[in-house]
Amino acid sequence: MPNPIRRTVNALLRKTAAAPAGTTAPTRPCAMDAPAEIHIRFDGVGKIYPGGVQALQEQSFAIRRGSVFGIIGRSGAGKSTLLRAINMLERPTAGRVLIDDVDVGALDEDALVGLRRRIGMIFQHFNLLSAKTVRENVGLPLRVAGIGAVETRRRVEELLDLVGLADKADVHPSKLSGGQKQRVGIARALVHRPEILLCDEATSALDPETTHAILGLLRDIKAKLGLTIVLITHDMAVIRALCDEVMVLDRGRRVEHGPVWSVFGTPKGDATQALLRPLRRGLPEDIAARLLPEPPGQGGGHAVLSLRFTGESHPEGVSLASLLALAPDARLLHGGIDRIQGHAQGDLLIAVPVAAMRSAAGARFTPDSWKVLGYVADNV
C-alpha cells in the first residue's frame, strides 16, 4: 500500500472508535469470529404494494455488528425492499427494523435525517451529481449537515486519498470511468463516518476487472473502519468475495440463510442452485458426449466420478492420499476447490479405471457425496 494511503487509513482508524484494534491485517474475520452483538434487527419486515402484490414476505433476522451481510436474488426478489427498509428509503408495510434497538420506522423526519447520516449508501448507477465536481460531490453531505468549509475540505481529501482519487478532485463525474465513479460513490458514502454501509448492486454496472478492484476496496474499508456492511447483488461471486453471511431471496420468500461457506457448499433451493450455476464447473462437453451408461466390457475403460466437497466434514482440505487410495492411477479431469471462510469446498471430476472401481466402496473415501456419472471406453 502506498504511504499516503496508509497514512490516511491510519488517521481514519484513530478517529473511528468503532474500529477494533488489530484489524489492520488484510485477513477477513469469519462470521464466527465477529462479535456477536446485534447491530440491525429485522422483525417481521414485509411489503405489500398497493394493489395487493406481495413484494416481500415477512422476514425476521439479525445482522451482527462488523459483519458483511449479503442478500442475493434475481430481480424482483425483494432484495431492494429489504435493503431500503434499513434507512427507510422505502417503508415496509409490516414489521420493524431496529438499529441498535431503535425502531427506525418510528423516527420523525429530523431523527431520520440524523440516522441516515450514520448510514452510508452506494448505488449500482453511482448517482453522482453531474453538475458538481468530485470534491463537491463528496463534500456536499457534510455541507448540508452544517459542517464548515475547512473541515469539509480536509475530510474530503482524506477520503479521496483512501479511495485513490486524490488527483481527480476537481473534475466532473462525466470524465471518470465506471470504477472511478464508484470510488467517488464510496468516498461520499463514508464522508459522515458511518457505522453501516449499504451497497445496492454496487458492482453490477462494472466490468469484471473493475468489480474485483471495487470489492478489494470494500474489503479494505471494512477491515479498517469496522463497518457493518449490508449488500444486495445478483452475483454469487460478490457474495463469495465479501460476505460473512448470506440470505437468498426468491420472489419475496427467504430460500436460504446462513454462513457463506455453508450456502455455497450445500445449496438447498432451486433459486440458490441457479444463482450458483455461473460459478460451478459442470461436466465438460467432450466428456459428456462420450459417456456410456454401462462399463464398456472386458473390465476395460474408465468410470467418470463426480466428487463433491461441501467443506463440512473436511474443512481443512481434500486429501490426495484418499483419492489415490481409490485407485493409484485415478486422474483429475476437471474441477477445483475453493476456500471460503476457511472451508475447502468444491467439485472434482475424476476418472478411475473400471477394474479399480470394485474396491472403491471400501476405500477411505473423503468426499461428502459422490456419484458415477458414466463410463468412457478408453482413455479419457
Added chain:
Amino acid sequence: MSPTMFERYLRAFGETITMVGVSVTIAIASGLTLALLLVATAPGGLYPRPRLNKGLSVVVNVFRAIPFIILLVALLPFTRMIVGTTLGTWAAVVPLSIHLIAFYTRVAQVSLNEVDHGLIEAARAMGFRRRHIVRHVILPEALPGIVGGMTVCVIAMINASAMAGAVGAGGLGDLAIRYGYERYETRVLFEIIVILIVLVTSVQFGGEWLSRRVDHRR
C-alpha cells in the same frame, strides 16, 4: 436612410428589447417557481399536495390554451389595473409576461422532472433535507434544460412582441406592419426581417453556448 428613419429603427429596437427583456425576466422567475411548485407537490414528489397540484396545473393549462392575440385583448382590464394604461410598451409587458409564464412553467417542469430519480434517492439516503434536495440536486441538475428552455422562451417572446403592436406597444414588428405593409415600403419590411433573423440567431447561439457551459452530463 434618413436620420428620422434610423431613429425609428433604433426606437423600435429599444421597445422590442424592453418588452422582451422585462417579460422574459418576470416569466422566467415566476415560471420556474411555478414549475418547482408543480414538481414538488406532485403525487410522489417531495411535498405531495395532490389537490393543490391539480388546481395549479389547470390554471396553467387555461393560460396555455388561449392564443396570445386573444389573451392580449382579454387581459385589457387587468393590464389597466396593473400599469394604469392599456396602451404602450409597458401595457404590452403584462399580457406578454402572463402568456410566457404559462409557457415557461411547462418547459421548466419537463427539465425538473427529467432529473434522475436515483439522484434524489441518493440525496435522501445521505441525510439531505427536502429543501437541500431542491437546492443542491434538482435545480443544479436541471439547469442545462432550464437554460435551454430560456432560449426557446426568449425567441417565442420576440415573436409574440410583434403582435403587441396591436396595443400600440411599438417595437420592430409594429414598425414592419405600419411601414412595410400599410405604406407598401417593402424595403422596411425586409430590413426588419433581417434584423429579426440576426436577433433570433444570436439569442439561439448565445443560449446554446450558455447551456453547454452549465452542462456537465457528458
